[in-house]
Amino acid sequence: MPNRTIDPLFQLIQSLERAEKRNFKLYMTRNTGTGNLKVVQLFDALDKMAQYDEAILLKKTPSIQKQQLSNLKAHLYQEILASVRLLKQEENIDLQLHEQLDFARILYNKGLNIQSLKILDKVKELAKANNQVTYIQQVLFLEKKIESLHITRSMQDRAEKLCAESNETNERLVNISTLSNLSLLLYEWYIRNGHARNEEDKKALDAYFKHPILHESEQGKGFYEKLYLYQCFCWYAFITQEFLMYYRYCIKWTELFKAEPKMIEIETAHYIKGMHNLLGAHFDLRNYRKFNETIKEFEAFIERPVVQNNINNKVQCFTYLYTAKLNKHFMEGTFTKGLSLVPEIEERLLEYEVYLDRHRTLVFYYKIASLYFGSGDAEKSIDYLNKIINLKVDLRTDLQCYARLLHMIAHYEMGNFDLLKYLLKSVYRFMAKMQNLSAAEEAVFSFLKQSFHSSPNKVKPLFQNLLSELKGMANDRMETRAFMYLDFISWLESKIQRKPVQSIIRQKFIAATKRTSDA
Incomplete structure (x- = not known):
């Protein structure tokens, strides 16, 4: 084909x-x-x-x-x-600066050195006004070349000023490069592994985070230094599940753009990513009111030409907006209602197929599978989980593991116990190989093994024992990772109370909303 x-x-x-x-x-x-x-x-x-x-x-x-x-x-x-x-x-500051630099070089090659310097002055001012430090460096390089090879009758201290500007620019570029490298390494760690699994993972992440540049004062730093610094703190906090810290730096990330609105046009993708992370932070902390406010703000932003006229921005906004819309249904416990989003998501996934990376597609499949599971349709959930399990990829091992775990629980819901005996061994081996077994997951595996051999009247105490055990782990940061992917506690409560799982989550949401409004 x-x-x-x-x-x-x-x-x-x-x-x-x-x-x-x-x-x-x-x-x-x-x-x-x-x-x-x-x-x-x-x-x-x-x-x-x-x-x-x-x-x-x-x-x-x-x-x-x-x-x-x-x-x-x-x-x-x-x-x-x-x-x-x-x-x-x-539409693009990079292209404008490139063009003017090209003109300056052409004039220099023509021997029109003074005209070249005049254009370079304008380019430098434009680059400074838009935080384009790499272009300032290129301008300075050509300026120094002209001054060192030709008599331009420039001001007396021209050489000293150029050298000072060059040193300052080089120092800024080193800092920007160092911070962007750290941000990239932390993000790459997350794409490979997901959230920190144990203290060993935490130590590996702390090794990145010991770099002195991350702990210097933010005062006096430029736009890009602050942007990459906030990203480093965001990735570290998100991976280690320090959600209050994650929230604080997501706010700093997005407020940085609001302080310099022109940078939204220049670094649109970074702004979109910041809004996505802020929505994620509100979701993790269950800041329902702020979550809804941020979604509305994001939807209004998506209508702007900077998104509508750029396919990369459109695809990114689709991914993050619909991730947030799915999360809204998870938060509210309205799983069945959320199924109305699935046809549109699938249509867009097909439309944007050549632009989307596999990681984003995997996340959508997992969220859709969770939506069907929460709505009580275990069979349809299994269809989407199979898409993840059968897709051979070397990223997000955590998602691969939890897809298999949810797949196993969905078969448990359907009563496919003969298949479950095989799946238990297979999934346990897979998660152990990926070093992905936490105490919470070990407890779930232990429960499933026992439940095969228990009569219906003896299963309920097993559910209650597991629920008590998991609740005791819920505040352990190295264990909360498990609860981010599967709401084990609500599922167990639904089995004990014999109610749909979305009803349990809906009751919790209504109670939490009432407490917030009463406060």
Whole structure:
């Protein structure tokens, strides 16, 4: 079967907006006169294809020989990027700065050194106004080159000022690089492992967190230094489940953008990620009122052109908004009502297939499976869990483990005890291999083994014993990880009280909301 993901040119054309396609045609006509007929024919053919298939492509473009195709595709790829660059230039500060730097270099090569320096001054001011430190460095590099090779009759202390600016910029870049490296390493640890499983994991994370740069004063730091510093604290707190700390730094992250609104346009993806994490922090702390306020704020932001005119931002916003909407139903105990979201999510997952990484898809599958399980449809839950279990990936081992655990409990709900005897051994081995077994999970496995051999009238005391045991672990930070993925306590209470699990969670939500309003 043809695969859309294997051809970069096809992906690029499919990602173009209508205005970008129209601009490409005008660009080709303007630059070549004839519009470079074969390149345009290739563009049109690829634009009309639902999936990439080289044989069909050659059949639809008889003027193109197979031996020409590779070169034509490479040429078309470059021409599309050039045309989009021209169209999007005013929307992106990076492109504006690049263009002006190019102009300064052209003038310098022409021997027009004073004109080049005047443009470089403007570029430097624009870069400073928009926190673009790497461009300040490039400007300074060219300025120093001109001053050292030519007599420009600049001010007397020009050399000293340039050296001081250069040293300050280099120091800032070192700090930004160090902080962004630490942030990336912590995030990569989470993608591989999920939340901290034990004290050994905590020690590994603490090793990252001992870097002195993380504990220096925030005063005097620039935008990017603060952004990456807050991200480091966010990832560390989230992974180690220190949710109050996580919440505080999510607030700092988003408030940083609100203090400099222009940076929302420049670093939109970082702002979107910050809003997602803030929603996650409200969910983890059950800040229901703030959670709803933040969702409304996020939905209003999504309507802005900076999101609607950028496919990357649109996909990111879809992922995080619908994650929050699912979490809202988990929080409220309205699982059955939340099932109305599933068709739309699946439709978007298909539409954005080429843009979404597998990690995001896995998270959606797990949340949808949890939604069906909470609504009492164990069979449908198993369908989505199988999608995770059968997808061979080397990330989020925690999600892989809990998918198997929920899969096993769903079969327990369906009474598939013969299958469960096999699953118990298989899942236990898998989780042990992944070093993912906590005391809470060991207790669940022990219960399931005993329940096979117990008559119905003896199962209830087993449920009660397990509930008591798990409640005793609920405040242990190294054990709370288990409860983030599966609400074992509500499930056990539903079995003991013989009520649907969503009814139990709904009762808890209503009681918590009443306490908050009374306070």
